[in-house]
Amino acid sequence: xxxxxxxxxxAKKKGGGKTVLLMTLFGCFVPFGLPTLVVCLGLTPxxxxxxxxxxxxxxxxxxxxxxxxxxxxPFMVExxxxxxxxxxxxxxxxxxxxWAVMLxxxxxxxxxxxxxxxxxxxxxxINQESRLRTLKxxxxxxxxxxxxxxxxxxxxxxxxHNRGL
Amino acid sequence: MSQEKVxxxxxxxxxxxxxxxxxxxxxxxPELGCAGGAAFxxxxxxxxxxxxxxxxxxxxxQPRLDQVTAMKMVDSASVIRLRDYGAVNWPADNANYFALVxxxxxxxxxxxxxxxxxxxxxEDSVNHTFVMPLxxxxxxxxxxxxxxxxxxxxxxFWREGSTTPPQIGEGLSAPSGVGQPVIFETIExxxxxxxxRGLGIHLDDCYAFGVTLAMVVLGGNPFKGMDDQTIIxxxxxxxxxxxxxxxxxxxxxxxxxxxxxxxxxxxxRWSAEDLEMWMTGxxxxxxxxxxxxxASRHFDIGxxxxxxxxxxxxALAQNVDEAVxxxxxxxxxxxxxxxxxxxxxxxxxxxxxxxxxxGGKSARYAEQLVTRVCIALDxxxxxxxxxxxxxxxxxxxMLVDAVANGxxxxxxxxxxxxxxxxxxxNAQKDAKVDLVPLAQLxxxxxxxxxxxxxxxxxxxxxxxxxxxLPCLSPMLRGExxxxxxxxxxxxxxxxxxxxxxxxxxxRHIAAYLIAREKRSDSLFQAMGPTETPVRRxxxxxxxxxxxxxRYGPDSLPALSMWLLPMVEPALNRFLSKPFQEKVRKQAKDxxxxxxxxxxxKRVDDPDRIVGDEQDFMEARKLYRDIQREKAMxxxxxxxxxxxxxxxxxxxxxxxxxxxxxxxxxxALGRAMLQSMGV
Numbered sequence: 148x149x150x151x152x153x154x155x156x157x158a159k160k161k162g163g164g165k166t167v168l169l170m171t172l173f174g175c176f177v178p179f180g181l182p183t184l185v186v187c188l189g190l191t192p193x194x195x196x197x198x199x200x201x202x203x204x205x206x207x208x209x210x211x212x213x214x215x216x217x218x219x220x221p222f223m224v225e226x227x228x229x230x231x232x233x234x235x236x237x238x239x240x241x242x243x244x245x246w247a248v249m250l251x252x253x254x255x256x257x258x259x260x261x262x263x264x265x266x267x268x269x270x271x272x273i274n275q276e277s278r279l280r281t282l283k284x285x286x287x288x289x290x291x292x293x294x295x296x297x298x299x300x301x302x303x304x305x306x307x308h309n310r311g312l
Numbered sequence: 313m314s315q316e317k318v319x320x321x322x323x324x325x326x327x328x329x330x331x332x333x334x335x336x337x338x339x340x341x342p343e344l345g346c347a348g349g350a351a352f353x354x355x356x357x358x359x360x361x362x363x364x365x366x367x368x369x370x371x372x373x374q375p376r377l378d379q380v381t382a383m384k385m386v387d388s389a390s391v392i393r394l395r396d397y398g399a400v401n402w403p404a405d406n407a408n409y410f411a412l413v414x415x416x417x418x419x420x421x422x423x424x425x426x427x428x429x430x431x432x433x434x435e436d437s438v439n440h441t442f443v444m445p446l447x448x449x450x451x452x453x454x455x456x457x458x459x460x461x462x463x464x465x466x467x468x469f470w471r472e473g474s475t476t477p478p479q480i481g482e483g484l485s486a487p488s489g490v491g492q493p494v495i496f497e498t499i500e501x502x503x504x505x506x507x508x509r510g511l512g513i514h515l516d517d518c519y520a521f522g523v524t525l526a527m528v529v530l531g532g533n534p535f536k537g538m539d540d541q542t543i544i545x546x547x548x549x550x551x552x553x554x555x556x557x558x559x560x561x562x563x564x565x566x567x568x569x570x571x572x573x574x575x576x577x578x579x580x581r582w583s584a585e586d587l588e589m590w591m592t593g594x595x596x597x598x599x600x601x602x603x604x605x606x607a608s609r610h611f612d613i614g615x616x617x618x619x620x621x622x623x624x625x626x627a628l629a630q631n632v633d634e635a636v637x638x639x640x641x642x643x644x645x646x647x648x649x650x651x652x653x654x655x656x657x658x659x660x661x662x663x664x665x666x667x668x669x670x671g672g673k674s675a676r677y678a679e680q681l682v683t684r685v686c687i688a689l690d691x692x693x694x695x696x697x698x699x700x701x702x703x704x705x706x707x708x709x710m711l712v713d714a715v716a717n718g719x720x721x722x723x724x725x726x727x728x729x730x731x732x733x734x735x736x737x738n739a740q741k742d743a744k745v746d747l748v749p750l751a752q753l754x755x756x757x758x759x760x761x762x763x764x765x766x767x768x769x770x771x772x773x774x775x776x777x778x779x780x781l782p783c784l785s786p787m788l789r790g791e792x793x794x795x796x797x798x799x800x801x802x803x804x805x806x807x808x809x810x811x812x813x814x815x816x817x818x819r820h821i822a823a824y825l826i827a828r829e830k831r832s833d834s835l836f837q838a839m840g841p842t843e844t845p846v847r848r849x850x851x852x853x854x855x856x857x858x859x860x861x862r863y864g865p866d867s868l869p870a871l872s873m874w875l876l877p878m879v880e881p882a883l884n885r886f887l888s889k890p891f892q893e894k895v896r897k898q899a900k901d902x903x904x905x906x907x908x909x910x911x912x913k914r915v916d917d918p919d920r921i922v923g924d925e926q927d928f929m930e931a932r933k934l935y936r937d938i939q940r941e942k943a944m945x946x947x948x949x950x951x952x953x954x955x956x957x958x959x960x961x962x963x964x965x966x967x968x969x970x971x972x973x974x975x976x977x978x979a980l981g982r983a984m985l986q987s988m989g990v
Contacts, residue, residue, distance in 0.1 A: 202957070202961065204961065204962055204965075206961035206962050206964060206965040207961065207965075209965040209968065209969060210961075210964050210965040210967075210968035210969070211968070213965075213968050213969045213971075213972035213973075214968050214971060214972045214975070216972065216976070217971070217972035217973075217975035217976045217979070218975070220975075220976050220979050220980070221979040221982070221983070224979060224980065224983040225983070228983065228986070228987065252972075252975070255968075255971070256968045259964045259967055259968045259971070260961065260964045260965075260968070262964075263960055263961075263963055263964035263967055264956035264957065264959075264960020264961055264963070264964055265956055265960065266960070267955075267956065267959050267960035267963045267964075268952050268955045268956040268959070268960050271955050271959055272949060272952070272955070275945050275948060275949055276949075278941075278945060279942060279945050279946070279949075282938050282941055282942045282945075283942070285934075285938050286935060286938050286939065286942075289931050289934065289935050289938075291889070292888055292889055292890060292931065293887055293888060293889070293928055293931050293932075294887070294889065296887070296928075297928070297931050297932050297935050298935060298939075303925060303928070303929070306887070306928075307884075307885065310884040310885075311844065311845075311846070311881060311884065
């Protein structure tokens with residue numbers, strides 16, 4: 148029964164995240180209206196990432212989404228400052244700079260996703276190798292102090308017997 | 313007697329005997345030498361005015377240490393006075409010997425040889441100048457419980473006509489009976505090997521005095537020219553009195569005295585008390601014994617005819633094969649009944665034969681059968697087995713001699729194992745009760761010999777049978793360890809020599825300590841050759857550490873160094889190598905100090921051993937944890953992609969988040985500034 152419940156809970160959790168995101172977008176849409184939604188077209192890479200990112204932690208969605216939103220945010224602020232009209236929204240969307248900034252920011256996210264993991268992997272490996280060396284030194288020290296018997300599972304009486312006692 | 317004080321100390325050209333007496337090896341006194349060793353001039357340290365003689369017991373014979381204390385209490389003008397005794401280091405042999413220090417006799421030896429002839433003295437002169445002083449000496453021996461064992465004309469210092477009383481010479485430097493010619497021994501003791509005669513009884517001294525007196529009144533040796541066997545045979549056939557006095561005409565008082573002293577039956581022989589009565593004028597009538605009772609028909613053995621039981625028993629012992637035949641075919645029993653008319657003896661012989669048959673026909677059946685039959689025939693005589701004759705009380709000294717001088721130990725061992733002593737004691741009709749403790753002692757000795765464990769065996773029997781025996785360990789050759797307190801100093805000296813054995817322990821030392829210290833056998837079983845070196849080393853160290861604590865000396869560096877390799881394996885019990893090294897260093901420090909108990913504490917401290925084992929178990933757990941972590945890391949390193957995905961992507965997301973926040977802050981800030989009209 149517990150087994151049955153677990154996948155169900157997991158599915159709920161997965162579906163819940165998407166619902167929250169959609170509700171947020173919907174929340175943005177409600178107060179700011181259609182012109183803001185037009186500007187939010189710039190979040191298309193995020194939407195794509197939302198659909199394609201299968202990673203449990205949603206690292207890709209987060210990286211692309213945050214930067215994509217950071218690229219969209221100046222234009223949304225600008226739209227709000229100019230009365231939030233459909234005309235101004237369309238004029239913003241008509242500018243190539245707008246698209247370049249919004250999509251470029253998302254692209255930066257992808258670039259970070261491309262570059263950082265290998266670097267992090269290398270750093271982790273260096274750390275692991277260092278730790279491994281330390282551990283090997285530790286075992287060597289233990290063997291030097293206690294002899295090869297420290298590595299065995301034999302009983303204390305067997306150890307003493309092997310030493311001629 | 314303090315062994316620590318045995319030092320090679322030259323004092324005025326002499327050697328120090330435990331700091332109390334100076335012995336002069338360059339001043340020998342050959343005229344005073346005796347069975348146990350040569351005599352040398354000596355002086356007391358605190359009274360140099362008196363000339364003394366020291367008998368140095370260096371001839372491989374065990375001095376009678378059990379009687380030295382009593383002898384020192386003897387206070388008689390007719391006995392040379394024992395002033396002191398102890399161990400002395402003899403540089404010429406590089407050995408320690410036991411020495412007995414006596415006052416020098418006032419006169420020369422009465423007889424220089426037993427073959428001398430002397431002019432006869434008057435009855436009155438003999439009685440007053442010779443007999444009475446010596447009776448007083450015998451009374452003194454009787455009072456102090458001493459059996460001298462060496463009363464004879466050649467061991468009496470006197471001169472006819474002198475006003476000085478005769479003095480009986482030294483008698484403790486060798487086992488009782490050793491050095492005493494056959495003529496002065498009772499028939500039973502004379503039949504024995506000299507070393508197997510045993511301590512004897514007071515009446516044996518009276519007998520020797522009787523023989524001495526007979527020679528004095530006769531003016532010579534009536535057995536002159538006879539060999540020992542002939543003397544014994546003549547005594548057996550005629551009785552000692554008749555054999556010695558024969559048809560000589562002696563004063564009535566002397567005949568009476570000699571008949572009493574020379575009685576071959578101990579029950580009838582005069583003791584010192586009887587002699588005292590004789591001295592005070594009471595006349596006793598000596599009874600004759602039936603020792604020489606003759607049969608109506610003779611019994612043939614070895615081509616000779618025997619008419620009496622005692623010579624026949626001796627002949628049977630000498631002709632074992634023929635003896636077995638006459639015993640087995642019942643001829644002997646028939647002769648005892650028909651010719652001797654002694655049904656009781658025949659019954660005793662029958663019981664002995666039955667007892668021998670019960671034991672089955674072993675390899676020594678014939679010899680053992682004849683020995684038992686001889687005991688039944690002549691109960692007073694010694695145990696005769698495989699060509700030797702020994703009194704039960706002499707078995708211990710014979711065993712000591714065999715071990716100390718490399719003689720046939722097996723033979724003595726067989727005598728003990730065959731329970732001849734029990735048979736002999738059971739055969740003694742009247743004196744049986746007094747002899748039961750002796751039989752029990754030999755039975756215990758048999759038990760020790762049967763056990764082969766370390767600390768038991770023949771060595772244990774040796775020390776249990778002879779309570780005054782010093783330790784005869786081969787490694788202590790040249791030392792005189794008369795008490796456990798002298799063992800460690802002796803071992804320290806042995807340790808300083810180059811040719812010491814590998815271990816300072818052997819079966820002799822173990823048996824000696826068990827017997828003298830009344831210790832439990834269990835500790836010594838751990839020293840056996842089948843035990844591990846560690847257990848053996850620790851058991852020896854534990855024992856010697858305790859002895860050092862009890863008796864000293866405080867420092868025994870050479871012995872400690874000797875023991876160190878034995879306990880070195882015990883350091884392997886410390887599992888931590890650095891700790892092991894630390895303990896090894898501490899052990900070496902203890903060795904340098906010469907403290908055995910400290911050495912034991914260093915190498916066998918239970919708290920430290922338990923602590924070390926606990927540390928080992930913790931180290932083992934830590935080792936396992938490290939191995940587990942190593943395996944995990946190595947496994948993780950196999951998959952770079954996974955690392956990148958699991959760690960790199962979240963990091964990238966975090967970086968992107970941070971950059972986005974910066975961007976958003978800039979954008980919002982800029983918008984705020986614009987709205988504020990800046």
